[in-house]
Amino acid sequence: MNPENSENPHAPNPYAVGADQNTFGAQPPASEELQQGILSQIRVVAIMLIVHGSMLLLAGIFFLIMAAFLPGIITSSQQVQAAPANQNGPTPEQLSKLLTGTYLVMGLAAFLPGLIQLVAGIRNLYPKGRTLGIIALFSGLLSVASCYCAPTSLGLLVYGLIIYFNPTAVRAFELGNQGVKLDHMLQGK
Numbered sequence: 218m219n220p221e222n223s224e225n226p227h228a229p230n231p232y233a234v235g236a237d238q239n240t241f242g243a244q245p246p247a248s249e250e251l252q253q254g255i256l257s258q259i260r261v262v263a264i265m266l267i268v269h270g271s272m273l274l275l276a277g278i279f280f281l282i283m284a285a286f287l288p289g290i291i292t293s294s295q296q297v298q299a300a301p302a303n304q305n306g307p308t309p310e311q312l313s314k315l316l317t318g319t320y321l322v323m324g325l326a327a328f329l330p331g332l333i334q335l336v337a338g339i340r341n342l343y344p345k346g347r348t349l350g351i352i353a354l355f356s357g358l359l360s361v362a363s364c365y366c367a368p369t370s371l372g373l374l375v376y377g378l379i380i381y382f383n384p385t386a387v388r389a390f391e392l393g394n395q396g397v398k399l400d401h402m403l404q405g406k
Contacts, residue, residue: 255385256403262377263341266353269366269373270334273357276365277328284320288313326362330370344399347390351381 291313307315330353337353340346354377357370380386389402 251389251402252383252385253403255380255383256389256399258380259344259386259389260342260399262350262373262380263338263344265373266334266338266341266350266377268338269357269369270331270336270338270353273327273331273360273363273366274335275331276363277324277326277331280320280324280327280363284317284324287316287320291316323363323365326359327365330356330359342399344386344390344393347381347387350377354378354381 292309333349333356334353337346337349341350354374357366357374360370361367389399392402393399
């Protein structure tokens, strides 16, 4: 069979020279060569961390405000004071403590991951702080306790880990820690 008349365009080239070619005749990327698609996805994950972290921060602040003001609202309510004592239900003081604790847990479960994700997203734009970025991705799972942003936290975790564990991303963060900007990496400088 003559390789020049081969019907398979992906068949290995028997005339290819050089040990750095694989069986399909293509050269693997050099270790210093960075894949442009992965580099642009680093920025996408960083922006998603910033947006998701901001939303978690807002939710956390709301829940913490509710935890601070809800006891006063419940105990000052005229309906609660005028209502007859219910033998089967909680007293207004018990209800106040229960709701305060619930909102406090929900607030902290949203506020802390939101803060970590916001800081990590800003650092990852440059790209610096890969480890902080990975911690921020996992911290988003705490938002399950806030009943807010849990599905998006899971999606961001999976997507972010795929990008951050890519060898190109690892190398990009190494270069970023040395002071190389992501724009320069994208331009191949």
